[in-house]
Amino acid sequence: MVKVCEIHEAIKADIVHMHNSLCNHLNAHTKQVEDVLNTTSAILTGNDKLKEATESANTGIKEIISKVSKVTATTDKIVLEMKTYHNALLIKPAQTNKMGVDPKILSDMECKAKQILVDMHSSDGDTLLNKSLTKIIDKANKALTLIEDSTKPTEVKVVAALKTRSKALLLTLNSRNAADWIREMDIKMKFTDTFSKSSHVRQRTYNLILPGIPITFNLDNAVHLQEVEEANGLRVNMIFKARWIKPIGRRRPDRTHTYAILTLFSVDATNGLIRDRIVICGAKVRPKKQKQEPMQCMRCRHWGHLVADCKSDSDVCGRCGDNHRTNSCMNKDKLCCVNCKDSSHPSWSRECPEFNRRCLLSDERNPENTMPFYPTEHDWTLVTRPAKIPLGERFPKRFVVSEAPRPERRQHEATRHASHKGAPKGKQMNLNFTPLGHQKGEGNPPVGSILWMAECDNSMLDYDNTDESNPLAPPGWM
Ligand SMILES: [Zn+2]
Numbered sequence: 001m002v003k004v005c006e007i008h009e010a011i012k013a014d015i016v017h018m019h020n021s022l023c024n025h026l027n028a029h030t031k032q033v034e035d036v037l038n039t040t041s042a043i044l045t046g047n048d049k050l051k052e053a054t055e056s057a058n059t060g061i062k063e064i065i066s067k068v069s070k071v072t073a074t075t076d077k078i079v080l081e082m083k084t085y086h087n088a089l090l091i092k093p094a095q096t097n098k099m100g101v102d103p104k105i106l107s108d109m110e111c112k113a114k115q116i117l118v119d120m121h122s123s124d125g126d127t128l129l130n131k132s133l134t135k136i137i138d139k140a141n142k143a144l145t146l147i148e149d150s151t152k153p154t155e156v157k158v159v160a161a162l163k164t165r166s167k168a169l170l171l172t173l174n175s176r177n178a179a180d181w182i183r184e185m186d187i188k189m190k191f192t193d194t195f196s197k198s199s200h201v202r203q204r205t206y207n208l209i210l211p212g213i214p215i216t217f218n219l220d221n222a223v224h225l226q227e228v229e230e231a232n233g234l235r236v237n238m239i240f241k242a243r244w245i246k247p248i249g250r251r252r253p254d255r256t257h258t259y260a261i262l263t264l265f266s267v268d269a270t271n272g273l274i275r276d277r278i279v280i281c282g283a284k285v286r287p288k289k290q291k292q293e294p295m296q297c298m299r300c301r302h303w304g305h306l307v308a309d310c311k312s313d314s315d316v317c318g319r320c321g322d323n324h325r326t327n328s329c330m331n332k333d334k335l336c337c338v339n340c341k342d343s344s345h346p347s348w349s350r351e352c353p354e355f356n357r358r359c360l361l362s363d364e365r366n367p368e369n370t371m372p373f374y375p376t377e378h379d380w381t382l383v384t385r386p387a388k389i390p391l392g393e394r395f396p397k398r399f400v401v402s403e404a405p406r407p408e409r410r411q412h413e414a415t416r417h418a419s420h421k422g423a424p425k426g427k428q429m430n431l432n433f434t435p436l437g438h439q440k441g442e443g444n445p446p447v448g449s450i451l452w453m454a455e456c457d458n459s460m461l462d463y464d465n466t467d468e469s470n471p472l473a474p475p476g477w478m
Pocket residue numbers: 297298299300301302305306307309310311312
């Protein structure tokens with residue numbers, strides 16, 4: 001019985017012990033659970049805060065994305081509009097002095113920039129030229145549509161056409177860009193291949209009048225022309241051709257230098273030579289732009305038309321005015337101008353009053369004649385020069401320096417000069433107007449006078465076909 005009681009006590013003690021340890025464990029766990037719960041709630045609170053922060057961050061990010069997209073769009077635009085340094089240099093400078101330029105000149109410049117000249121050859125060319133302008137324009141536009149090229153402007157269209165006397169077509173494009181694009185070598189080949197196999201896009205050329213070129217210079221020799229290109233820093237093949245103005249057969253035997261016309265492909269190079277002069281055969285000469293002058297018919301010698309449109313029944317001699325060709329003239333001593341009937345000059349003379357009247361009319365029609373340079377987008381080429389003052393008016397008689405009674409000897413000299421055959425004919429003698437003749441015994445004019453005349457006097461541009469000697473010209477200059 002005692003044993004049972006002892007066992008019972010021992011079991012009870014164990015159970016109590018177990019209960020206590022369970023209670024302790026439980027308490028410890030409860031505390032841990034509470035800690036966990038606390039931590040969890042803290043995490044949850046943190047999560048809420050995180051959520052709020054995330055939402056606010058999201059809003060911020062959206063704003064940033066919106067701003068970045070705007071910046072990207074702007075950057076793209078800048079990149080599109082941005083030009084390389086090379087391209088920036090190629091861009092033509094902004095205009096600043098076009099305000100004072102004749103509107104007709106500006107309009108002509110714009111018109112020329114949009115034009116291309118297409119030469120037509122053989123019977124195929126004739127067939128196309130016989131079609132109406134509308135059909136020609138349609139054909140040109142079809143040919144342009146077929147050309148595929150990455151640099152092709154958005155719109156390339158021929159808007160007008162003109163048939164020229166020299167079997168060519170002058171096509172006007174819708175824009176400068178379109179015309180520039182067609183002028184590129186590969187594009188113009190593609191265009192003429194489709195437009196007409198017998199056509200060729202002609203390159204625009206610019207003429208210069210060169211004074212004082214030695215007659216020993218061979219203008220037909222390509223090597224000589226290359227030397228001129230090298231001496232003047234011109235690109236290879238920039239010079240198209242060169243020719244003498246006066247036929248070699250009509251050249252005076254004592255002539256050593258004369259006028260020539262140089263034709264170049266580049267307007268900028270041509271203007272550069274007018275501005276800076278040109279070196280030929282080691283000498284620097286001042287070239288002039290070739291002006292638009294009245295045309296003279298080589299058959300009847302009248303002004304205003306060419307042989308192709310001449311209505312005259314017979315040839316008229318430019319020297320004597322009789323009915324025969326000029327080159328078969330036997331009246332070497334007879335002079336008669338067909339236009340003004342004067343016997344002091346031939347029909348081609350630049351001294352002819354009718355020629356000078358027609359020149360004034362031509363200047364009025366072509367305001368570009370008053371410009372020393374070929375007008376381009378460069379400001380300095382748009383300058384104009386006033387018309388030349390005639391020599392008689394440049395030194396009016398009222399300013400004559402010797403109004404006071406002069407010594408006998410000087411009066412005698414003046415009388416001698418007045419009776420000199422080089423004095424202007426039919427004009428009242430101006431005492432300031434002393435001809436610098438080059439007859440034997442008179443001596444050569446002072447060097448200073450030669451330079452002054454060469455620089456200032458347009459009348460020195462006596463590059464006509466006349467055989468008359470200019471009384472003001474020093475030997476060998478013309
Ligand atoms: Zn005629």
